Amino acid sequence: MAQEILKFGQWKIRLYDQIMDQRTVVEQIADELDAEMSDEGALLCSVDNVIHRLKLWQAKMPRITPFFAVKCHPDPMVIRALASLGCGFDCASLREIQTILDLQVEPARIIYANPSKHRTFIQYAKTKRVHKMTFDSAEELRKIKEEFEEAKLVLRILVSDPTASSVFGRKFGAEPETVARELLEEAKEIGMKVVGISFHVGVGCKDAPIYETAIRYARQLFDYGTRLGHRMRILDIGGGYPGREVDNPQFEKIAAVINAAIDTHFGDVEGVEMISEPGQFFCEGSFTLCTKIINAVEVPADRITKNELDSNQKGMMYFLNDGIYGSFMLAATEKIYVEGLPLRPKPGAERLTSIVWGPTCASVDVVEEAIEKERMAEGDWVLYPDMGAYTNGLCTTFNGFPRPTLHYAISRKNWKFLEEHGIQELV
Template sequence: MTPMELVFPTNSHIAEEVVGTDSAGADSTVEGGDFPALATQASLSRTCRSDVGRSSIGHHASGALLDIILEADAKAALTASVQPVDRGPAGAGSGTTAAVPTAGSGAPMPPSADTSLSLLSSWQYRVTGNGAVAQVLMDFSCEHIKSGGPRGIQEVAIRHILRHDIDSDSIYCIDLAAPFRLFKAWRAAMPRVLPYYAVKCYPEPAILKLLMALGAGFDCASKGELDMMLRMGVTPGRIIFAHPCKRSCDFRYAREHGIQYTTFDTVSELHKVAEMDPEFKLVLRIRADDPGARVPLGLKYGAEVSEAPALLRAAQDLGLECCGVSFHVGSAAKNLATFTNAIENARKVFDEAASLGFRMDLLDIGGGFTGHFDELGNVMFGEIANTINAALAKYFPPGGELGDVRVIAEPGRYFAETSSTLLTPVIGQRDRVAKDGSIHKDYWLTDGLYGSFNCIVYDGQNPEYRVIRSPVQPEPTDTRPYVSTLWGPTCDSADVVYKGVTLPALRNGDWLLWPNAGAYTVAGACDFNGIEFTHPCKVYVWSDSVVDPHEEQEQGGEVAGEGQQQ
C-alpha cells in the first residue's frame, strides 16, 4: 500500500498561495498545498485578480485573461470536490485514485463560464478575493451585513424573526467572516504551523467547507467525523486521526479510506495498531498540562515524557513506524510557558526516537488556542504565536539536524467560538415570592443543558447574554430588575441554565442573545425529550466588521449580563 502523505505547507506551497484583493485593497489568501497542479494557473491568476476585484470584468479583463481565471477556478473546484475511493485491503493496490464527480453524484460540478463570471462579479468574491470561499458563501445564502457584533447580529435576528414568524425555536446566527479572518491571522502569525481544525469542537458544515476552501487540514477523532469530512471531499492526506484510544470499527474505516496518520499513548494501542494495520504512521502523544486551562486533558491522555522510551521500543518491537510527536496543553489554555515546555519535551522525544532508528518528521502542537477580536476587530493572537514561533525556532529549527520537521496544530475553539451567536426565546414564566417577600422570576427558554448549554457542564463556560425585546409586542411596562432563574425546556429539573441572575422583567416572546456560542455547544447536544436541540434554525452572514461601531460595554440590566451557576 502506498502511504498517503499529509499535506503540509512548504516553501514552495507558500509561494504558490493564491492572493486576491477585495475592493478595499485587503489581501486574501488561500493555501495552495492541496492543488500543486494549479501552480501555473494560480500564479497567472494572482497577477490579474486585483484588477478584477476592483473593477467590472468587461472593462479590465481581456477574453484570454478571463479564460485563465475561469480555468484555474474550475480546476480548483473540481479538485476540491473529488471524492476519495476505497483503497482496498491493506497491502493491496497501487495507491489512491479518485472518482471524477458526475451529475447526480452529490459532488459539486465545475462551474460553467457563465457561473464563474457571476462569481467573479459577486460581493462574495469581492470581500474574499477567493473563488472557492465565495462559492461557500453563495451555497449557504450568506447575508452581507455591516456589523457582526452583538448589536449587528441582533438586527439580523429581528429581521428573521419577523420574516419567518419565529417564536419557539432557537436560532444560530453564524458569521463566516470570523473564521475567515482568524485563518488569515493564523497563517500570517504562524506560517510554519498548518491548522488542522478539530471537527469535534463545532462540526458546522459551513465552517468546515470554508476552512476546506482555505486549505486547512482536519483533526478527526471517530469514524463519524472521518466520514463527514471525506464525504465533503477532503482528501485523506488532509486528515489526522487524532484519538489515542480508538474503537476497532474506527480503525477499520480509517484503513479502508486511506487515512494514514494516527496518535497513540499506550502499549495497548500499539498492539491494536499492529493487529488492525501496521502501516499506520504513528504519532506519540505526550502529556503537556496547562494548570490554568479551562479543560485540562492530561489525566486522560498523553504519556509522560519518561514513558516515551519504553513506548518507542514497544513500537519498534512490533515493527511499527513512529513518525512524530503530539501534545495538547488543554482547552482554552492560558499559560504560554506550557507551550514552550511542551515543544522542548517533544524535542527530547524526537532525539530518543532518533537513537532507536526512527526518523520523525511531524510535530503536532495540538489545541488550546482561543481566537478573539479586540475592540477594533483585530485578532488577538500575537503573544501566543510569538511564544510558539520562538520555541519552534529553538528546538526545531528549519534545516537543523532533524531536517525540516512539519508542524501542525489542532485548533477548534480558535475558529469556532466567535463565529456563532445563539438566540433563545422566552417561552414561559412565573413569579415566586421569596421568604423576604421579594419577587423572584422563573423563565423557560428553548435551549438548556441538554442542548447548547451543555457547555456549562462539560466545557466550564459562563455564557454572557443580552436581552432582546420582542419585535412584535409593545414596549414593556415593567422593566424593573428581578432575581431570576433561567430553565431549559426539558422535563429534567436539573436542566437549569442560570440561577440567581438579575434580569429585567421578561415576557413570553422576548429573547436572550448569547454571543461566542460556537465552541463545544451544539456539538455536545442531544435530542432528549424529543426536542431537536441538534437541529436549530440557522442564519448565515458575512460581516464587514466583527465588532459593533461605538459599542457600549454595559454590564447587567437591559443590555448585557453574565450569569453564574449557583
C-alpha cells in the same frame, strides 16, 4: 446593509455588501421569526469571522498548519470554508473521518487524533488511506500493528497546564521522560513507524510557558526516535486555543512562546511538518445563539436565592426554548458561566433577581442561576454571544425539543474569496 439569500447546496447563506455585526444579523432573524410566529431558536454562524480567525492564525503562527478539530463544531459551512482554504482536519472517529473524506479532502490532510480507537475505526482508516494517527500506550500500539501495520504514528505525550479549564493529562498522554521513550523503543522492535510527537496542554491554557516545556520534550523525543531509526517529521502542538476576540492578547502571548520555542528547539531541523488542532479558536466567537422566552413568571425572590430574607422581594423565572440538553450542555457539565443579553434592551427597565430555565421537564435544566436581569416578557429574545464551541454538536432532542436552526452570514468580499479557493467544488 443590502442582503441577498444565496443558495449553496442545501444551505441558505445571507450575503451582505459588507461584514456584518452578528447582533445586527440576529436582530433581522428574530424579526423574521416573529413575523412567522415561530418559537424556534436561531444559531447564527458568521463565516466572515471564521475566515478572520484563520487569517489571524496564519499571521501569528505562519509555520503551523491548523487541522480543525471537527468535534468542536462539525458545522458543514465551517468545514467547507476551512477545507477550501487549505486547512487539515483532526478527526476522532469513523464518522468524522467520513465527513471530511466525503468532501474529497485528501487523506493526508487528516490526522486520526484519538489515542484509544475502535478496531473497526482503524480498519476503516486503513481502507481510506488515512495513515496519520496518534497513540499513547503499548496496548494501542500493538492494536494498530494488528489492524494497520502501515500506519504513520504520532506519539502523544503528557504535558498539561493544571490551570487550564479542561485538563486532559489524566486521560491522555505518555510521560515524556520514561514511558514515551519506551514506546518509541517498542515501536521500533515491532516494526511500526513513529513519525512525530503530539501534545495537548489543555483547553483555556493560562500558563503560556508550558508550551516551551512541551516543545522541548518533543525535540528530545525527536532526537531519541531518530537515533532508534524512526523518521521523525511531524510536530503536533494540539488545540484548546481561545476563540473570543477579547482573548486575543492571551492567544498572541501563547503564539509568541510557541514561535520562540520552535526557533530554539527546532530551528536546526529541516522538513518538519508543524500542525495544530484548533477548534474553539475558529468557532467560539463565530456563532451567536438567539433564544426566545417561552414563559416569564414573577415569584418571590427567595424561591430563586433560597434566602428567606429575600421573601419580600420580587424575582423572575424565565423559561427559554433552549437549555442544558441543547446548546448549553457544555456550560452545565464544565461549569462555564454564561450570561444572556436582551436582544432589544428596554432603557430604565426594572432589574430583578432572576433564574433562567431551559424548556425541558428536568429540574437541573438551569441556564443561569440567581442573576440580576432587566425584566423581560414572554416572546422576548435573549442573545448569547460566543456560542460556537461544543454547543450545537452536543445538542440532544431530549423531551422532544428541537435544536436551534442554523443561519449563515458572509460578506460578498469573503464569499468571492472562498469561491476563488474552490468552495463551490465542496457542495
